[in-house]
Amino acid sequence: xxxIEELKKKIVIGSRILYNEGICGxxxxxxxxxRHPDGDKFIISYKGHGEGRHVGDVVMEDLQVLDxxxxxxxxxxxxxxxxxxxxxxxxxxxxxxxxxxxxxxxxAKAICTTDAEIIPIVGAGTxxxxxxxxxxxxxxxxxxxxxxxxxLLAQCLGNGKAVAIRGFAIDVVGTSVEDAVTSSIGxxxxxxxxVTARQxxxxxxxxxxxxxxxxxxxxxxxxxxxxxxxxxxxxxLADSKWAINL
Numbered sequence: 367x368x369x370i371e372e373l374k375k376k377i378v379i380g381s382r383i384l385y386n387e388g389i390c391g392x393x394x395x396x397x398x399x400x401r402h403p404d405g406d407k408f409i410i411s412y413k414g415h416g417e418g419r420h421v422g423d424v425v426m427e428d429l430q431v432l433d434x435x436x437x438x439x440x441x442x443x444x445x446x447x448x449x450x451x452x453x454x455x456x457x458x459x460x461x462x463x464x465x466x467x468x469x470x471x472x473x474a475k476a477i478c479t480t481d482a483e484i485i486p487i488v489g490a491g492t493x494x495x496x497x498x499x500x501x502x503x504x505x506x507x508x509x510x511x512x513x514x515x516x517x518l519l520a521q522c523l524g525n526g527k528a529v530a531i532r533g534f535a536i537d538v539v540g541t542s543v544e545d546a547v548t549s550s551i552g553x554x555x556x557x558x559x560x561v562t563a564r565q566x567x568x569x570x571x572x573x574x575x576x577x578x579x580x581x582x583x584x585x586x587x588x589x590x591x592x593x594x595x596x597x598x599x600x601x602x603l604a605d606s607k608w609a610i611n612l
Contacts, residue, residue, distance in 0.1 A: 369403055370403060370409075373400050373402075373403070373409065373543070374409060374426055374429050375426070375612045376543040376544070377398055377399070377400055377409060377411065377424070377429060377543060378411075378424050378425060378426055378428075378429070378610065378612060379600060379603065379610070379612070380398050380467075380543045380544070380546070381396075381397070381398045381411055381421045381422070381424040382421070382608045382609075382610060383547055383551075383599045383600070383603050384396060384398065384421055384422075384469055384547060384550060384551075385420060385421045385422030385608060386422060386599075386602065386603050386608045387551050387554075387599065387602070388471075388472075388554070389467075389469045389470070389471045389550050389551055389554055390420070390422075390469055390470050390471075391470040391471065391472040391475070392472075393420075393470055394419065394421070395420070395421070395470055395535070396420075396467075396468055396469045396470055396535075397410060397411055397421060397449070397468050398410070398411065398421070398424075398465070398466070398467050398468070398543070398546065398547070399411075399453045399465065399466050399468075400464060400465045400543050401457055401463065401464045401465065402431060406434055407431050407432060407433050407434065408431070408432060408434070408453060408457055408466075409429055409430070410429070410430060410432060410450060410453060411424045411428045411429055412428050412430060412447070422608045423608075425610070427442055428442070429441055430442065432450060432454065433454075434454050434457055434458050435454065436450050436451055436454045436513065448509065448511040448512065448515075449468060449509070449510050451510055451511075451512060451513050451515060451516030452466070452510040452515075452516050452519055452531075452537055453466045453468070453516075454513075454516060455513065455516030455517050455519065455520040456516070456519070456520045456523060456537065456539060459517075459520035459521070459523075460520070460523075460525075460539065462541065463539040463540070463541070464540060464542050464543070464545075465539070465541075465542055465543045465545065465546035465547075466537055466538070466539055466546060467537065467538045467539075467540070467546040467547060467549075467550040468535055468536075468537050469535065469536055469537075469538065470534075470535050470536070471550065471553060471554035471557065473554060473557040473558050473561060474498070474530075474536060474553050474554050474556075474557035475530065475533075475535070475536060476557075477557050477560070477561070478498055478500055478530035478532060478536065479532055479533050483497050483498075484497060484498050484553065484556055484557050484560060485497065485556075485560065485569065485571050486556050486571065486572045487556070487559055487560055487563055487569040487570060487571065487572050488555075488556070488559050488572055489572065490552045490556045490559060491549075491552040491553055491555060491556025491557075493527060493549055493552065494527050494528060494549065494552065494553055494556065495571075496525075496527055497526070498526075498527075498528045498530050498536065498553070499522050499523055499524065499526050499528070499529040499530070500522075500529070500530050500532055501518070501519050501522040501523075501529050501530065501531050501532065502532050503515060503531075504518075509531075509534065510531065519531065519537070523537070523539070526539075527539060527549065528549070528553060536550075538550045538553060544593065544596040547596065547599070548596055548599065551595070551599070552595075
C-alpha cells in the first residue's frame with residue numbers, strides 16, 4: 367500500500383511539473399498515468415476541464431485506478447474520457463512501459479504536423495534517438511476515441527519512446543513516472559533547439575548521452591541523468607505557484 371501511495375504522489379507531482387514546465391502548452395489538457403504495481407491496472411488522473419481545472423491542479427483525490435480494458439476499479443470517479451485507451455493499450459502492448467505522459471508540447475507538436483523529424487542535437491532528448499512516430503487515424507480523426515483506436519496508436523508506437531497524434535498531442539512512455547515526465551520535457555527542449563539550429567545551418571545528430579562513472583569513495587547520488595533532472599524539476603515546482611505538500 368505504501369508503494370501505491372508513493373506512486374500516486376509521483377503522478378501528482380509529475381502532472382504539476384508538466385504544467386509548470388509548459389509541456390501542456392497554453393491549454394488545460396494533458397494527463398499522466400503509471401502502471402499499477404499489480405501490473406494489470408494503471409493509475410491516472412481525471413481531466414476536470416469542465417470544472418476549469420488543468421493538469422497543474424491535480425491532487426491525490428483526482429486519481430483513479432482502471433484495468434487494462436479501461437474499466438473503473440477504484441477512486442473518485444469524476445469523469446470518463448476516451449483517451450484512457452491511449453494509455454491502456456500501450457500498457458497492454460508494452461510490458462516494459464511503467465508510465466505514459468499524454469501532453470501538448472507546442473514546438474514538438476508543430477514539427478510533428480510536418481514531414482520533418484525531431485532529432486536530438488544537444489543533450490536534451492537524447493533518449494529519443496528513435497525519433498517520434500507519427501500516428502494518423504485512417505478516418506482522419508485526431509482523437510483516440512475507442513479501444514480500437516488505442517490499439518492502432520500502440521502499434522504505431524511499437525518499441526519507440528514517443529508517438530505523435532498528428533495535430534493533437536504526443537504520448538511519451540517511460541520506465542518510470544520520472545522517466546516519462548523528464549523525457550516529455552526533453553522532447554520539447556530538443557524540438558526548440560532543432561528549430562533554432564536550422565536558422566544557422568544543418569543540425570547534426572547528438573550522440574547518446576551517458577553520465578561519467580562516480581569516482582571510488584564518492585557519496586551516493588542519482589544513477590542517471592533523468593534522476594538528476596527529476597530532482598531539478600521537483601525543486602522548480604516547489605518554487606512555483608503549482609507547489610503542493612504531499
